[in-house]
Amino acid sequence: MVEEEAKSRGIKVKSTTLAFPNYAIVDHWIDGELQKRIMSKDYDYVVVQQGPSSQPEGRKMLIEDGALLKKLCDKYDTKLAYFMVWPSQTYYHTFDGVIKNHRDAAQQNEAILCPVGEAWKAYFDENDDFSLYGTDGFHPSPKGSRLAAQVIVDTLLGDG
Structure with missing residues (x-):
């Protein structure tokens, strides 16, 4: 969807995905494919994403494991970016922690922040409409995925 969003703006983007269920940044680090x-x-950018990370353990992983990636990215002239996510609807009350921990991780690691979670929260707060969530109340609907792609393209390629 990021490629499609960029193309709609006249920007050519080529992307690859390295994603597995329930993986945190540390899991990718341990398996070694990301480093390769x-x-x-x-790659010009490496965009990392892990679960909501509103709790202390998730915060620690965002910051500490992100620091390992940042060092490697710097060595190979690649920019590290965090994809800020959102909590499940059930844990909506943790949204401020999700935002803070992603902001802090990006700042402490001098990385780019793609503030998707902030865009989601602003949408919910303004519209009282949770249609960005898919049917499981956690993963994005097509509408939520489109908004995520827009924020990522805005942040990395222009308007963000």
């Missing part, structure tokens, strides 16, 4: 891809020097 960064070392290939084929």
Whole structure:
């Protein structure tokens, strides 16, 4: 969807995905494929995303494991970006923690922040409409995915 959003703005983007269920940044670090891809020097940006991370353990992983990636990205002239996510509807009350922990991780690691979660929260707060969530109340609906892609493109390629 990021490629499609960029194309709609006249920008050509090529992306690859490295994602597995229930993986945190540390899991990618341990399995080593992410490092191989960064070392290939084929990427301008590495966008990392893990679960909501509103709790202390998730915060620690965002910051500490993000620092490992930042060091590697810097060595291979790649920019690290955090994809700020959102909590499930059930844990909506943790949204401020999700936002804070992603903001802090990006700031402490001198990385880019794609504030998708902030855009979601603003939408909910303004419209009292939770249609960005899919049927499971956690993953995004197509509408939520489109908004995420817009924020990522805005942040990395222009208007953000």
